[in-house]
Amino acid sequence: MKKRVIQAVRDELQREFILEKPKDLSFGHYATPIAFSLAKELRKSPMVIADELCKKFENSVIFKEVTSVKGYINFKLSEDFLDEYASWAIANEKDFASSDNNQSILLEYVSANPTGPLHIGHARGAILGDSLYRIGNHLGYKITSEYYVNDAGSQMAMLGLSIFLAGKQNVLKIDVEWPEEFYRGEYIFDLANDASEELGSSIFEDDKNIEKLSTWGKNKMIELIKSNLADIGIEFEQFVSEKSLYCDWDNSFKKLENSDKTYQEGGKTWIRSTDLGDEKDRVVIREDGRPTYLAGDVIYHDNKYQRGYDHYINIWGADHHGYISRVKAAINFLGYDEKKLEVILAQMVALLKGGEPYKMSKRAGNFILMSDVVRDVGSDALRFVFLSKKSDTHLDFDVDMFKQKDSSNPIFYINYAHARINQIFNKSGKTVEDVKNVKLENLNDDGANLLYSALLLPEVLEDAFESRQLQKLTEYLKTLSASLHKFYNENRVVGDKDEEKFLKLFAMVGVSLRTGLNLIGIKAKDKM
RNA sequence: GCGCCCGUAGCUCAAUUGGAUAGAGCAACGGACUUCGGAUCCGUAGGUUGUAGGUUCGACUCCUGUCGGGCGCACCA
Numbered sequence: 001m002k003k004r005v006i007q008a009v010r011d012e013l014q015r016e017f018i019l020e021k022p023k024d025l026s027f028g029h030y031a032t033p034i035a036f037s038l039a040k041e042l043r044k045s046p047m048v049i050a051d052e053l054c055k056k057f058e059n060s061v062i063f064k065e066v067t068s069v070k071g072y073i074n075f076k077l078s079e080d081f082l083d084e085y086a087s088w089a090i091a092n093e094k095d096f097a098s099s100d101n102n103q104s105i106l107l108e109y110v111s112a113n114p115t116g117p118l119h120i121g122h123a124r125g126a127i128l129g130d131s132l133y134r135i136g137n138h139l140g141y142k143i144t145s146e147y148y149v150n151d152a153g154s155q156m157a158m159l160g161l162s163i164f165l166a167g168k169q170n171v172l173k174i175d176v177e178w179p180e181e182f183y184r185g186e187y188i189f190d191l192a193n194d195a196s197e198e199l200g201s202s203i204f205e206d207d208k209n210i211e212k213l214s215t216w217g218k219n220k221m222i223e224l225i226k227s228n229l230a231d232i233g234i235e236f237e238q239f240v241s242e243k244s245l246y247c248d249w250d251n252s253f254k255k256l257e258n259s260d261k262t263y264q265e266g267g268k269t270w271i272r273s274t275d276l277g278d279e280k281d282r283v284v285i286r287e288d289g290r291p292t293y294l295a296g297d298v299i300y301h302d303n304k305y306q307r308g309y310d311h312y313i314n315i316w317g318a319d320h321h322g323y324i325s326r327v328k329a330a331i332n333f334l335g336y337d338e339k340k341l342e343v344i345l346a347q348m349v350a351l352l353k354g355g356e357p358y359k360m361s362k363r364a365g366n367f368i369l370m371s372d373v374v375r376d377v378g379s380d381a382l383r384f385v386f387l388s389k390k391s392d393t394h395l396d397f398d399v400d401m402f403k404q405k406d407s408s409n410p411i412f413y414i415n416y417a418h419a420r421i422n423q424i425f426n427k428s429g430k431t432v433e434d435v436k437n438v439k440l441e442n443l444n445d446d447g448a449n450l451l452y453s454a455l456l457l458p459e460v461l462e463d464a465f466e467s468r469q470l471q472k473l474t475e476y477l478k479t480l481s482a483s484l485h486k487f488y489n490e491n492r493v494v495g496d497k498d499e500e501k502f503l504k505l506f507a508m509v510g511v512s513l514r515t516g517l518n519l520i521g522i523k524a525k526d527k528m
Numbered sequence: 529g530c531g532c533c534c535g536u537a538g539c540u541c542a543a544u545u546g547g548a549u550a551g552a553g554c555a556a557c558g559g560a561c562u563u564c565g566g567a568u569c570c571g572u573a574g575g576u577u578g579u580a581g582g583u584u585c586g587a588c589u590c591c592u593g594u595c596g597g598g599c600g601c602a603c604c605a
Contacts (some may be wrong), residue, residue: 020544023551033547036585046585065569071585072548113605181604268603279531283603291605321532322600347533348598389541392533395542410553416567427564460577463544475542478552482569489560489569496564528567 001085002198002459004062004076005030012056025449028067028074035071037106045070083440085455086508090436093511097458099139105144106304107133109315110229110236111148114221115159115183118228119367124395125315125346127386128470130234131520132313134475138519144309147236148300151218152243153293157521159183160222161213166194167204167213170315185367191217221270228371232379245299252302252334256284259333273329276338282326298330305336318345319390344468346391352398373399380522384411387520388474410478414513415525417481420488421510422526426492428503435504443501446490450483451505461519470520477516484509 006019009032035053042049048352057066057075064078089096102238110128112122136143162183164228165176170189195203195213203209215396222239229235256262261272262284269285271294284295304312316323328338344384353369374382376399388410389395425431440451456476463481484506493502 018544018547020547023544023548028550031548033586039585070548115605127595150605153605158605192604266603279601288603288604290603294601294603296605317531317599319599324532345533350598393541394534397538412567416565420568424564440589459544467545469545472543472544476550482552485568486570488564489566492564494564528565 001077002030004081005077007406008062009075012060013053022072022074024402027069027072028076029452030075030077031070032075035068038349077439079443081206082451082455086440086451086504088438089455090432090504090507090509093515096511097461097515099138099458099462100140102140102142103310104144104308105136105311105313106144106307107136107313107315108146108148108232108304110225111150112225113155114186114218114225114407115155116221117187117224117324118370120351120370120373121317121349121367121384123232123319123373123382124349124386124391126229126234127232127383128230128346128391129315129519130346131383131387131470132465132468134521135461135519136468139462139465147213147239148262149222149239149241150296151241152246152296156214156218157210160210160212160519162188162483163191163195163213163217164204164207164210166404167196171196171201172204182513191220194220194505210232231371231374232296232383240300240303242296242300245296245303246291248299248303249295250298253284253295255300255302255334256258256330261329261333269313269324271333273326276325276329276332278329279322280481285359289450294326294330297327298334301327301331302334305331307332310340311488312341313344314341315344315346318347321345344391347394349421350394350396351506352396381409381411383521384474387470390469410474411522413485414481416528417484418510418513418517418524419528420484420525421506421513423495424488424506425503428499430500432503432507435500435507438500440501440504440505442504444491446483446487447502447505449507451479452482454505454509454512457516461516467488473516473520477513480509480512480516488506508516 002019009017009019015034017032019030019032022028022031037051038044047068047070050071050073052166053073054066054068057063060066062078062081064076066076067074107129110118110120110122110126133143133145135420158181165178165182166188168174169176170192176414192204195216199212199216202215214453261275263270263272267287268283270281270283273282274280282294283292284298285291322341327343328341331338331341351373362428376488385397386395443451460472460476464470492504493499493506497503510524517524
């Protein structure tokens with residue numbers, strides 16, 4: 001809809017302009033403040049310029065009227081145009097709000113270490129990533145979703161050791177001495193019990209088996225993580241193992257050396273990441289020849305860029321923000337355009353329960369399991385609330401609040417609107433087929449506004465996706481639901497002379513609600 | 529100490545990315561057809577956008593300082 005309007009306005013004005021929605025719908029459906037920016041250039045007042053420009057639209061097909069108010073130019077769409085668009089949308093629900101952006105994007109998210117179950121902090125990035133994935137696909141982007149598995153390095157050894165010691169203590173009943181750093185939490189003891197059953201308790205007798213336990217535990221954890229994700233409707237296209245990439249290290253390192261951005265000092269190999277704004281240069285190879293963690297990301301991003309996507313998105317926890325500049329520097333030194341990499345940071349989530357704050361730490365083991373919260377409040381509510389806040393703001397919420405199954409839970413409110421539409425059709429005994437060709441004309445103000453709101457989904461989606469701010473979509477769904485409830489309370493539908501018109505209008509609202517919810521991984525309810 | 533993020537109604541958050549009178553929900557108070565489902569709707573109250581300057585036709589939005597909160601500051605991952 002917006003695209004058609006922009007086209008129509010550009011045809012007449014023959015220059016660039018900003019198209020926005022007026023604060024107050026009574027002004028019109030769209031507006032532009034172009035007269036203000038022209039005022040200086042033309043040495044006339046914005047009001048005069050706006051008046052003159054309005055005259056150009058007198059014979060427009062898609063506009064009912066174009067007016068100038070205090071320097072703004074306001075556009076009101078014609079009923080024919082709105083009705084045609086609604087008819088098309090109802091008949092082509094799957095394609096409604098879709099688009100044909102062809103850019104290819106590699107979207108990497110979650111990528112939590114396979115050393116334990118997902119906690120509530122991971123859920124934020126997971127839900128954001130999955131929703132971007134769904135929306136992007138709908139908008140025609142060629143998106144691939146990917147999970148990077150950190151299965152190399154000392155954490156894997158620590159996982160193996162933790163399971164080994166837990167088994168020794170709990171299964172073999174032998175006193176053990178715990179090191180300073182290990183994975184705490186009951187899941188380690190569960191793993192030890194499982195290992196005892198699957199591999200035999202003798203595995204805890206010899207510490208040569210630690211490596212075996214580490215690999216076994218990693219696979220268990222990946223399965224667990226996949227199942228945690230499946231519980232909130234997330235499935236990845238592919239998993240990439242860090243370990244499996246290391247065979248390419250020599251190639252990647254050669255590229256780095258060719259860039260003249262590496263140097264030796266103190267027996268170590270460094271990259272000059274300060275050249276690209278990093279706080280300090282970084283070590284990629286230690287004195288003993290072992291590559292650092294950064295090396296893993298060098299190979300991984302080399303690998304990513306070789307796959308030739310137009311754009312790359314990484315969703316990271318905000319605690320990794322200091323890592324961005326060194327990875328971008330590395331990408332640049334490998335000979336790629338680091339601007340193609342976009343890092344979205346998902347800020348910390350502070351979870352409360354009855355006012356008590358939880359400290360989340362994977363290492364310490366006293367974190368909140370994502371699966372527990374999902375069991376408590378449900379996938380739908382969790383997804384909706386997490387998407388309702390900008391990803392770069394800190395999010396506080398109290399679990400107890402979710403347990404109230406009433407209107408304070410926005411997903412309830414929206415589902416109720418959707419269910420109402422369904423109920424109204426049942427009550428009237430008519431189907432969408434019966435009313436889809438009725439013409440939407442002479443609607444009252446509430447009806448006209450409701451229709452317009454329902455048709456806004458495409459541009460809300462584009463805006464939400466391009467700005468990576470999905471709270472725009474959740475806001476929209478709440479507002480649209482409110483408009484429907486308001487209309488419902490003020491207008492009798494069944495039995496009214498305009499019954500069929502109203503039903504078509506409701507059908508259109510249903511299309512938008514369903515589509516919007518679907519794209520954030522929530523299935524709209526027909527009954528409450 | 530340095531870097532990044534945040535600061536908007538009592539609480540949780542929006543604000544078309546520099547545009548018209550800063551808006552919703554929750555909580556509070558007062559109302560609505562013996563109901564096409566009242567799990568809804570309408571109204572009242574609540575603000576010097578942390579704070580002090582600057583940029584311009586115009587600032588919650590951009591710049592500088594300052595205060596407060598979070599995160600990070602490894603050859604760990």
